[in-house]
Amino acid sequence: MPKNIGMIDQYVRIVLGLALVAFAFQDGLSVQGWHWAGLTGFVLLLTAFFRSCPAYSVLGISSRAAHRRSEAGRFEI
Structure with missing residues (x-):
């Protein structure tokens, strides 16, 4: 699976993911109502x-920066 998520996108997904999981389990392990x-x-x-995001792959989107070539001739990621 190709990597198509950049660093900022990755951090935003981590923060939002943790917030959503905390919302789901705010009343303990019983997930009720819209908490699912x-x-x-x-x-x-x-x-x-x-x-890697499957939806990005289908849509042809990538938030990952393109590989750049430095002055010394090495690739930077």
């Missing part, structure tokens, strides 16, 4: 961990 929607935070955490 907070479980989508796990998806954000997984995509941030692997730095």
Whole structure:
């Protein structure tokens, strides 16, 4: 799976994912009402961990910076 998530996008996904998971489990392990929607935070955490988003792949989007060539001729990531 190609990496298509940049560093800022990764940090935003981690923060939002943790916030959504905290919302889901704010009353303990019993997820009731709209709290189940907070479980989508796990998806954000997984995509941030692997730095690959299937939706980005389908749409051809990448928030990852392109590889640049430094003055010494080495590639920077």
